[in-house]
Amino acid sequence: xxxxxxxxxxxxxxxxxxxxxxxxxxxxxxxxxxxxxxxxxxxxxxxxxxxxxxxxxxxxxxxxxxxxxxxxxxxxxxxxxxxxxxxxxxxxxxxxxxxxxxxxxxxxxxxxxxxxxxxxxxxxxxxxxxxxxxxxxxxxxxxxxxxxxxxxxxxxxxxxxxxxxxxxxxxxxxxxxxxxxxxxxxxxxxxxxxxxxxxxxxxxxxxxxxxxxxxxxxxxxxxxxxxxxxxxxxxxxxxxxxxxxxxxxxxxxxxxxxxxxxxxxxxxxxxxxxxxxxxxxxxxxxxxxxxxxxxxxxxxxxxxxxxxxxxxxxxxxxxxxxxxxxxxxxxxxxxxxxxxxxxxxxxxxxxxxxxxxxxxxxxxxxxxxxxxxxxxxxxxxxxxxxxxxxxxxxxxxxxxxxxxxxxxxxxxxxxx
Numbered sequence: 001x002x003x004x005x006x007x008x009x010x011x012x013x014x015x016x017x018x019x020x021x022x023x024x025x026x027x028x029x030x031x032x033x034x035x036x037x038x039x040x041x042x043x044x045x046x047x048x049x050x051x052x053x054x055x056x057x058x059x060x061x062x063x064x065x066x067x068x069x070x071x072x073x074x075x076x077x078x079x080x081x082x083x084x085x086x087x088x089x090x091x092x093x094x095x096x097x098x099x100x101x102x103x104x105x106x107x108x109x110x111x112x113x114x115x116x117x118x119x120x121x122x123x124x125x126x127x128x129x130x131x132x133x134x135x136x137x138x139x140x141x142x143x144x145x146x147x148x149x150x151x152x153x154x155x156x157x158x159x160x161x162x163x164x165x166x167x168x169x170x171x172x173x174x175x176x177x178x179x180x181x182x183x184x185x186x187x188x189x190x191x192x193x194x195x196x197x198x199x200x201x202x203x204x205x206x207x208x209x210x211x212x213x214x215x216x217x218x219x220x221x222x223x224x225x226x227x228x229x230x231x232x233x234x235x236x237x238x239x240x241x242x243x244x245x246x247x248x249x250x251x252x253x254x255x256x257x258x259x260x261x262x263x264x265x266x267x268x269x270x271x272x273x274x275x276x277x278x279x280x281x282x283x284x285x286x287x288x289x290x291x292x293x294x295x296x297x298x299x300x301x302x303x304x305x306x307x308x309x310x311x312x313x314x315x316x317x318x319x320x321x322x323x324x325x326x327x328x329x330x331x332x333x334x335x336x337x338x339x340x341x342x343x344x345x346x347x348x349x350x351x352x353x354x355x356x357x358x359x360x361x362x363x364x365x366x367x368x369x370x371x372x373x374x375x376x377x378x379x380x381x382x383x384x385x386x387x388x389x390x391x392x393x394x395x396x397x398x399x400x401x402x403x404x405x406x407x408x409x410x411x412x413x414x415x416x
Contacts, residue, residue, distance in 0.1 A: 011036075011379050012372040019046025022396050024377065033404050034377045035390045040203075040235045040347070043262030044307045045393040051265045051303045058299035067095065067293040074298035081305055082273070085244055090257055092279035095271045095293035099234035099260040100128025102270040103197070105287065106256045107132055109274065110195035110228050113281040117152075118193045120183070120227075122159040122176075124205030124383065127197065127232055136197060139204035140383050155188040159202060160214050163340040163351065169211050177217040190225035195256070197230040200246030200344075206382035207342060207349035207389050209241075212250035219252045228255040228278075234270070235347070238262035239308055239394050242318030242345030249344060262394075265304045269297040313394035320401050321345035324390060327405035335412050337363050346396065349389040351382065359384035366415035367408075374414075376407040 014032055016024040022045055024032045037043070044051055058074065065072035079093050086093075096102050107119055119136065121127065126139040135150035137143045144150060157180045160172035167175070184190050196218050202208040222229040231254035236246030240262060243249055255278060260270030268291070308314065325341065325348055332338035332350060337360060339353030352364040364386045368378050371388075381387045390404070 011368070012377050014372070014377065021045040021048075022393050022400050030375070032372075032375050032377050033400065033407065035392045035404055036377050036379050037262075037391045037393045038266060039379065040240060040261045040391045042266050043238050043240070043394050044265045044304055044313070045395040046266075048265060048303075048307055048395070050307050051300050054299040054303035055267070055296050058296045062295045064291070065295050066290060068288050072295050072298075074295050074302065075293045078293075078298045078301050081302055082271070085305065086273050087245065087247075087253060087257060089275050090254070090273040092276040093271050093273045094279070094287050095269065095298075096289055097268045097291050097294075098128070098270055099232075099258070100130040100133040101289070101292075102234070102258045102260055102272050103127045103136065103232065104130060104132040106197070106230050106258050106272045107136075107195070108286055109256060109272065109279065109282050110230060112283050112286060113278055114194040114226070114228065116192050116194040116227075118155055118188050119153060120155045120157055120180070120188060120193060120196045122157055122196075122198055124159050124161060124202045124208065125197070125199055125232075126202070126204035127199075127234075137204075139202070139206075139381070143204075155183055155193075157183050159205070159208065160211055161202075161206075161208055163208075163342070170213070173211050173214045173217070176214060177221075180217075180221065184225070190227070193225060193227045195228040195230045196222055197232055199232045199234075200236045200249065201241060201347055203235040204381050206351065206387045207347060209342065209344050210250070212252075215247060215250040215252045222255070230254065230256040230258065232258045234258055234260040236344075238304070239314035239317050240345055240347050240391075242314065242321050244314055246344065263304065264297050264301040265307075267294075267297040267300040269294065269301055308394070311395070316396075317345040317394050320392070320396050320398060321348065323398055323401050324348050324392075324405070327401065328390075328408075331405065331409045331412060334409075337415075338412070343390075346392050346394060347389075349381070349387050352386045352388065359386035361385035363415050364388050367411045370414035371408055371411035374407045374411055376404055376411065378408070 121136040127136040160176040162172040237259045340351040352360040354360040
């Protein structure tokens with residue numbers, strides 16, 4: 001009898017039999033408020049009727065049309081539809097299945113297009129678990145330990161983590177950009193640098209928004225040195241942060257954008273987008289794959305984009321994100337173990353800190369487990385596991401946010 005790998009550790013004890021909106025239900029019918037959204041995937045909620053209908057209809061006509069063999073209408077419609085929401089000028093799209101694959105495709109494109117090998121990533125980043133993506137990931141050693149040597153040509157620069165450094169945001173940005181310039185002077189020649197890759201909000205690294213001044217500084221340096229700015233919107237895209245793209249908060253222009261997670265409401269689909277003149281510099285045969293642009297996933301993505309537009313889920317993420325943030329700050333005011341509350345839109349987190357100032361992963365874990373016992377599903381993140389994050393589906397209501405906050409307050413009290 002086969003079993004799941006023992007290395008797969010579930011964050012909660014829930015065996016989910018069905019989902020609806022912001023809720024999951026187990027075999028006994030117990031309802032859980034799901035503030036994990038499949039790690040930011042179920043953007044329109046569990047089993048949104050329009051997404052379900054689109055997927056059902058597509059499975060009855062064409063399940064798989066391998067897109068380097070044949071085209072299918074959904075692939076073309078989705079590409080056209082993405083043109084309505086992608087940043088201006090990013091008019092060429094390549095589809096894959098996962099965020100990690102899309103990251104690796106973006107790295108390949110950057111190296112082909114520039115003829116350079118080095119990629120600069122930032123401390124605390126998470127870009128995936130595959131060998132190339134893991135080389136860019138420093139959100140925790142568990143993502144890269146024991147599998148080296150990893151992909152060469154990666155340099156890591158500081159990310160402006162103001163709370164960790166004990167500085168204000170402006171000082172953290174000055175430090176991070178100064179250290180990036182130092183990296184160029186000492187270890188990573190600008191003439192060898194193909195791209196910067198950055199998350200608008202660190203995901204697994206602790207839900208730390210990138211200050212607009214930092215992203216603007218990266219854009220300026222990319223232009224100055226002839227490098228590309230690759231923005232990893234795998235978790236922050238499709239309205240998650242209260243803007244359609246996370247980098248919209250900074251008003252910067254990426255050269256390459258990576259999207260996945262919330263794009264198809266749970267169906268595996270990812271993509272990279274770039275200007276056609278840049279995309280065509282990829283070498284022949286370097287883009288492809290068996291399942292990328294799957295017909296059912298494309299149908300789900302089209303329905304997702306329609307729901308996000310028609311139900312104003314970007315606006316809802318902004319409104320409910322402010323409500324969630326304010327509620328978390330109120331909880332933190334009564335519990336000194338929460339040292340910081342931060343996030344953008346419906347991507348919020350609390351960092352647990354011991355009286356000594358050290359990360360308190362144990363209390364964070366107890367709070368996350370206590371929340372699950374009370375019916376609220378959450379996840380931890382951060383290099384020390386001391387950050388509890390909240391990622392509700394974008395359809396969450398104010399009443400559901402308040403319910404989640406009430407449950408979390410009790411869980412924090414339970415955790416001591």
